[in-house]
Amino acid sequence: MAKKTEPDRVVVKVMTYGIQPQIWRRFSISTTVTFIQLSDAIQAAMGWENKHPHEFRHGKGKRLVDVIGPVGLEDQTLGDFQDEAGLTVAEYLGRRRLPLRMLYRYDFADEWIHEIVFEKREEGDGGPIIIDGARACPPEDFGGAFQFMQALAGEIEWANPGYEPELFDPKAVDFEAKSRRKSK
Numbered sequence: 001m002a003k004k005t006e007p008d009r010v011v012v013k014v015m016t017y018g019i020q021p022q023i024w025r026r027f028s029i030s031t032t033v034t035f036i037q038l039s040d041a042i043q044a045a046m047g048w049e050n051k052h053p054h055e056f057r058h059g060k061g062k063r064l065v066d067v068i069g070p071v072g073l074e075d076q077t078l079g080d081f082q083d084e085a086g087l088t089v090a091e092y093l094g095r096r097r098l099p100l101r102m103l104y105r106y107d108f109a110d111e112w113i114h115e116i117v118f119e120k121r122e123e124g125d126g127g128p129i130i131i132d133g134a135r136a137c138p139p140e141d142f143g144g145a146f147q148f149m150q151a152l153a154g155e156i157e158w159a160n161p162g163y164e165p166e167l168f169d170p171k172a173v174d175f176e177a178k179s180r181r182k183s184k
Contacts, residue, residue: 007121008032010089011131014042014104016138017113018145025133027173028122031093035068035084041128042104042114044175047137052107056084056116064103068092093118110144130173136165 009028016023025045029038035056043050055069065079068087093100098121104114138148139160150156152165 009124011119013117023135026131029128031090054106058102128175
């Protein structure tokens with residue numbers, strides 16, 4: 001009889017701060033991925049174009065001073081810094097109980113903040129799999145959550161023809177295309 005192994009995937013929920021109604025995605029990903037690969041999956045799931053810097057923030061309570069990010073952010077970190085290319089999700093999660101939360105900060109000028117929740121472990125293999133989500137991600141370089149909410153309220157004009165804020169099609173999420181484009 002084969003020995004039962006630890007679950008090798010985790011269900012991740014990503015929610016964008018400062019926007020109502022909420023924009024969110026849920027996907028499953030292997031725990032063997034590094035945090036740079038997790039960032040690529042978040043970019044694909046949310047519909048971002050991966051054009052700007054990012055970082056993951058975590059810590060105790062409301063003090064999120066520890067950073068997992070690209071080399072070069074070490075001098076901007078108050079707490080511990082870990083290189084996202086060398087840390088896997090499995091190493092980070094360890095034996096911690098889920099759910100476990102952290103922040104994902106993208107585009108430091110527009111300041112898009114996302115809450116990341118590692119919801120549960122599960123069995124499986126293969127690449128990331130989109131599970132569900134709601135509403136279209138804000139257009140890249142739009143100006144942040146405040147400007148996006150102003151556009152939703154009709155206070156400023158949309159600068160993105162054809163953008164439909166209420167539409168999200170899980171079948172349109174392509175995790176492969178993002179990773180191929182980034183590696184060029």
